[in-house]
Amino acid sequence: MQLGSMPLLKRWRLEQEAITFAVVLLLVILLAWGSPAFLDSNNLDSLQTSMAPNMIIAIGMMVLFIVGLFDLSVGAVMGLSGIITALVLSAGYGMGAAIACGLGVGIGIGLINGLLVAVFGINHLIATLGVMYMTRGVIEVLLLGAPLAGFTSFPLAFTMLGNGSIVGVYWMFLFALALVVVGEFVLRRTVLGRRLYFTGGNHDAARLIGIDTKRMQIGALVFSGFMAALAGVLVTARIGMANRYLGIGLEMNIIIACLVGGGSIAGGKGSAIGAMLGVAFISLITNAFNLFEVPSEWQSSVIGAVLVVVVAIDGILLLRKQRVSWQTILGWRSPRRNSATLPAE
Amino acid sequence: MTEATSMAVATSALAERGRRHLGPLPLLVVTAALCLFLGLTRENFFSASNLYSLVYGVSIECLAVFAFTYVMVLREIDLSVGAVYALAGVMSGYLLLEGVPMWGAITIALAAAALVGLINGLLVVRLRVNSLMLTIGTMLLVRGLVGVMTTTLRGNTFPRPFRALSREQLFGVNVSIVAMVVLAIAAILFQQRSVLFRHMCYIGENLRSAVIYGVRADRIKVMAFVASSFMAGVAGIYTASRITHADANMGLGMEFTMITAAVLGGASLYGGRGNAAASMLGLFLIAVLINGMAMYDIEPVFQQFVIGALLITTVAADTILKRRG
Structure with a gap:
């Protein structure tokens, strides 16, 4: 079929994203119609601040889906990087140093994942799962004996990262949207993006045409660790404390969001827009549970x-x-x- | 701590290296050595009550790992075992408190467990979906149901006849221990003698050629998934009877203990091999390790860390072996 004669959505490879978008739109309409509290500014605030970090992580996860991998350690990485940031801040170092440490943790763990998967060839489910357990262990050790809501005295500039807003829209949310746009551009319009799709679409063929697939896999895992850490720093700034339960079980929600948004376990498929829509879907479902007061066990x-x-x-x-x-x-x-x-x- | 971890790492690597030729012998040696080490350094390790409770605890999980191993032989995986284990336990308790007679409640709970396995199996063979993702989905779904039922139960204690089940004795030991021994022997016989097991290995090695040669892969896979859920259900009901009340966290993370044990026992994530009796031995090694860590007063939070490390090491060794072989 000639490219020009294809339907627009097919040409842009956004068919599944369009379906997800329709579903999300339907959910928004149903919620706005069914519950007066939905358009309440409190609810919109909490929706934005819960969606933004998840969108950031989902972009990283979607890149992994594209190269044919996934990462179960994102929730734990998010937790650890938030805690490290809080620890460094409360030790009296500056905000820049604290954030750099938090992000460094994410990159480091991502690198470990990448080496385990790409160099040692360990199944990515097992590698990232083991790393998740180990990271959770580190969190428990770090916070051994610490009070549940420890490390709450953050400088104002840091808390503003998570709480600043402009005409009702959180900076954090705008930042996540900007990342979606940048991510979409890189995936569609750059050689790097092409290589990522090739790596996941047909691993052997990609290697034969000279793509360093191992480096692509390591890079994707490091990127996902970095994005998880970024989300961890933002959430810590938002809630204003180190929380050892941060991100527990989050990995499944993110993976589901990516699948809903057009990613495939088989690889070679997916988009940053899809990641955003998938997260919107999951967040709206969760929001619906809260608004209609369905017991949380059903979630x-x-x-x-x-x-x-x-x-x-x-x-x-x-x-x-x-x-x-x-x-x-x-x-x-x-x-x-x-x-x-x-x-x- | 470091002793226990380095020991675990060294032992599992050792176990993997020799396995191809020696079968589960290295695992046996390592487990025995660890037991000996703990017995010599901690006086109460070899006490009868400690050993008995260790064996008793493991024997229940052994029921579940038996069928789980065969799912792995088929190059599939069933991550919903932990949730199904909890479902059967909590559901039988729920039905009992609703006034259903005991054996009726147990039958219904087991049927529900088997149904989850049937759904897993049918979706895997009909739609060719990745069993990993699918069973994560069923795991979440079933966990949700367990949560709903536990909230309804509000920590009520189960009726006495149900609690008595787990105290039932045979030949002077708990029934589950007898069942474990029987299953281990059955597994060895099954693996050495039966055509079905050989077919299962073919399916795991190369599904396509197995199907071409007339192996009924779909049917065998569905059966394996049903068996895995069913056995998890049996273990769950037994555990519910043992802990006497509904616990939403029952069997949390159990699937990963099972994978670690199965890989320690010679199964592979890439299918085609596995030994249910050795998987049971793998469960023993993990249990002894945790027991030893408790005896050395190592923080329980480290247990997660050690199990994670053990999982990665065994699978790494499996992968390297696979590449070489």
């Missing part, structure tokens, strides 16, 4: 169900692309008769 179930449905749809779309008939997918016809349904290599 995990609904998010799990969303993940199952998204993974199933991803699978069906992939099979349809391989021209497997609906009858075979649903099991109405014996699959063993049909060579087209043999599992791929």
Whole structure:
């Protein structure tokens, strides 16, 4: 098909993003219509400040999805970098030094992940999971005996990072949006972006045409660690204390957001806009639970169900692309008769 | 602390290196050596009550790791075991307090557990989805249900006949220990004698050629997922009976202990091999390690760290072995 004659969304590879956008829009309309508290400025504030860090992490995670990896340690990295920043600040160092330390932690852990995955060839699930456990261990050790809400005296300039706003829009949120725009530009319009897609789309082919796929993988993991650390610093500035529970279970929400926003576990697919929309979706769902006062225990179930449905749809779309008939997918016809349904290599 | 960690690292690396030729023997030696070390340096390690509670605790998890290992042999993974374990336990308690007779409650809870496995299995074979992502989804879904039921139960103690289940004895020891021994022997026989196990290895090694040669891969996979959930359910009900009340955190992180144990026991993330009896031994090693850390008064927060390190080391060794072999 000629590029010019393709539908716009297909040409820009934004088909799934468009669906997510429609769903997000629908959710916004339903919430605004169903709950008067939704458009309340308090609610909008909390929506923005919960979305912004998640968007930042999701951009990093989406880059990982594009190269065909994911990172389970982001929640723990976010927690640790926030705590390190708080510790350095309360030790009397300046704000710049504290933030640099926090971000350094993220880069360091990302580098460890990258080396484990790309150099030692360890399965990324296990590597990042082990690193997550170890990072959580470090957090507990660092805060051993510390009060639950320790380290609360931050300089005003630092707390403004998380609390400053202009006409009701938080700086933090604007910053996250700017990162989405920059991320989208890099992914679409630069050689680096192209290489990332090639690495995830077909690893061997990418290596054969001279892309250093190992470096791409390490770079993506370092980037994701850095973004998680950035989010950790911002959240610490927002809540004004070191919190040892920061980011627990966050990795799953981010992964689900990326899947909803058009990423694929198989790699080679995804966009920064998709990451943003996916996070908006998850945040709105969570917000809906709070507004309609659904017991929080149900949240995990609904998010799990969303993940199952998204993974199933991803699978069906992939099979349809391989021209497997609906009858075979649903099991109405014996699959063993049909060579087209043999599992791929 | 450093002693325990370096020991764990050294031991697992050792266990991996020799495994290809020696089977689970190195793991056995390492576990025995660790036991000996703890026994010599801490006087109460070899006390009957400590050893018995160690074996008893492990025996329950062994029920679940048995089928879990075979899912890994098929080159799939089932991360929902921990959640299903909690579901079966909490659900049977929930039904009991709703007035359902005991065996009815247990049957329904086990059926629910098996149903989760069936859904996992069918989605994996029909839609060819990645079992890792899918079972994370079912894990979250089931965890949510467990949370809802636990909140309803509000820490009520389960009825006496249900609590008595876990105190049931056979040959002078708890039933679960007998079950563990039986399962270990069954696993060894199954792995050495049965065609089904060989087919399972073929599926894990190369799904496509296994299917071409007429192995009914789909059916075997669904069966393995159902078995994994079912056994997790059995273990969960037993544990619920043991701890006497509903606990939302039951089985949290259990899936990763299972992976570590299975890989220690010779299974691979890349499928094609595995030994359920050795996985049980792997669970023992982990339990002894944690027990030893407690005896040396190491902060419990370090346990997470050590399990994480153990997981990475064993899988790294597995990966390097795979590359060389």
